[in-house]
Amino acid sequence: MNKQRIFEIMNNPGKHEVLYDSKPVWIQEINDNLATIGFLDGSKEKNVYLEDLYEPDLYK
Numbered sequence: 001m002n003k004q005r006i007f008e009i010m011n012n013p014g015k016h017e018v019l020y021d022s023k024p025v026w027i028q029e030i031n032d033n034l035a036t037i038g039f040l041d042g043s044k045e046k047n048v049y050l051e052d053l054y055e056p057d058l059y060k
Contacts, residue, residue, distance in 0.1 A: 001050055018053055018055060027053070034048065035049075035050055
């Protein structure tokens with residue numbers, strides 16, 4: 001996912017499904033090409049590359 005799209009999602013009050021490794025996440029912070037994400041299943045937060053995040057609706 002590109003940085004501009006991530007900022008759009010973060011600044012939009014609506015719900016947007018974002019996945020990392022097929023798991024739903026929320027984006028907490030962006031720093032250069034890394035995002036700090038939290039997992040909706042309660043797993044520990046993680047820093048990941050922006051390009052590893054995706055929206056499942058784009059692939060249906």
